[in-house]
Amino acid sequence: xxxxxxxxxxxxxxxxxxxxxxxxxxxxxxxxxxxxxxxxxxxxxxxxxxxxxxxxxxxxxxxxxxxxxxxxxxxxxxxxxxxxxxxxxxxxxxxxxxxxxxxxxxxxxxxxxxxxxxxxxxxxxxxxxxxxxxxxxxxxxxxxxxxxxxxxxxxxxxxxxxxxxxxxxxxxxxxx
Numbered sequence: 001x002x003x004x005x006x007x008x009x010x011x012x013x014x015x016x017x018x019x020x021x022x023x024x025x026x027x028x029x030x031x032x033x034x035x036x037x038x039x040x041x042x043x044x045x046x047x048x049x050x051x052x053x054x055x056x057x058x059x060x061x062x063x064x065x066x067x068x069x070x071x072x073x074x075x076x077x078x079x080x081x082x083x084x085x086x087x088x089x090x091x092x093x094x095x096x097x098x099x100x101x102x103x104x105x106x107x108x109x110x111x112x113x114x115x116x117x118x119x120x121x122x123x124x125x126x127x128x129x130x131x132x133x134x135x136x137x138x139x140x141x142x143x144x145x146x147x148x149x150x151x152x153x154x155x156x157x158x159x160x161x162x163x164x165x166x167x168x169x170x171x172x173x174x175x176x
Contacts, residue, residue, distance in 0.1 A: 005107050010114035017062055021118060022086035028095050032104035042098045049098060054091030058083050089115040
């Protein structure tokens with residue numbers, strides 16, 4: 001199992017939606033080794049185990065935004081018939097418990113580790129920013145350049161948007 005599923009693999013399947021770290025139900029089903037149909041059946045049968053803070057259905061806008069990040073089929077062209085559900089960390093673990101397959105139980109441990117790892121990374125980032133702020137107050141403007149360089153390294157990169165289309169270079173010689 002170690003070679004098939006790692007915390008890093010799972011971490012790539014965790015998205016930030018509505019300010020929460022979540023996994024899509026199709027990813028949960030794949031990781032736990034069941035079909036999405038089977039996962040949906042178990043969720044319907046155990047609906048009381050999945051309150052809104054464990055699982056929620058994406059809005060169309062959220063789904064479209066997410067679909068642009070990951071290659072999934074369109075709702076309009078024979079793809080999904082329903083908007084997907086997203087599971088929080090607790091919902092993903094609850095899904096493993098209602099599926100109760102050996103693979104689901106084993107993989108759920110990796111899911112927990114992935115969520116914990118993300119929490120640790122966020123906490124480290126916040127602690128570093130706090131310490132940097134304290135140092136900056138202590139040393140006034142003496143090391144301003146150093147602090148700006150550190151902030152640039154720590155800052156999250158802005159997503160680069162690819163320009164669509166092409167730029168035509170005009171040649172003035174053709175028009176003279």
